[in-house]
Amino acid sequence: MSPNGADVPEFGLSDNIKRILGVLRTADLAWMADEIEQATLDQWVAYREFRMSDEAREFLSVIPERYWDNSEFAALAILWDYFIEANDLWSAAHKQLVDALNDPALEVALELPGSDRAEMIFHPQYRENSRVFRRLLVEAMPELAAEGTS
């Protein structure tokens, strides 16, 4: 029980988040799983502090509410960043460079130092294959779609 009399829930990952973390770790994406775990812990700490201190409340008021009252949102937002936004960034960068350099044949590639072989970032069909995932994330986070028009 917090000093102001309100119950503060124990920290714990929801089963939904646990399953997602399992998928990521199996797919050799442990760094992303760790980031999600940390984000959900951070939001819980923020929530707890919010309930316990006026100073913390003022400090935390700058955090978008969705991040401290919904750990599942925080987890999904991270999936969006890496599985959707990262691919969008790559596409947008290519398009902006083609336009700015006025060179429709321009290729953009990423290579390791000392290598002359382009790194595969996303498989060629990734954008097409990610459409369902994009739709599901928007359905799970309607706030996200709204953000684009805010």
Added chain:
Amino acid sequence: MTSTKDTRAALWAQIETELKKLAAAAPGLKSKAKPEKLYEIFVLSCIARALRSIGASLEARDSKDFPTSKLVFRFGPGLIHSPTTASGFVHVARGKSNYELQNGVRVRGGSGVLHELDVCLIDAKAASKCRSNGLEPKSSQIRLLVECKFLGKPRIPLELGREFVGLGAEFSLRIKTLVSNRESPEVHALVVKHGGTENFRTTTLIEKNVNRFVNWLANELRQVL
């Protein structure tokens, strides 16, 4: 009748199924460094767009300064005079002046220490001289400096703001900015107090913010080029 709880559970199950498929099709996500690099290249492309909008002409060059139609960016900090570590760049011509829009190149700060700059604009003559003589560019030869932070966490950690302020102190420039897909009022206050600027929430998800960033860059670049 299906309850909201059941619908939500079904949605999470679908997300899990699709995630398994996508994780296998995104080798670039095996390392956190790669999405961060994609963000740097995106930001560089916004600067290219801003330069074009103020009448500059742009051309892709390889790391040896030859025109190319394949713009190669490299992971890790690069030395401008080392073709195997340096990225390709965008040659910029505006009026009688020429510049290089570079990614991940190491530049000597005011203290003499080398710093990797995520994105910067260097005087082309100076860059060419460095390439020929095995030297690093100096802070006085830089016209723009942009630090890029692509974050999964909800807020920009304060230490990144402190890091940017330290870097900014090494470069006496009008245009030095911290760009991120996230935001933080604290980091904003810190950066602005120390003569920098920020362009937070610059993400493809919010097109108007990308346009605002490009317009801001165009206005600033008009003043310094």
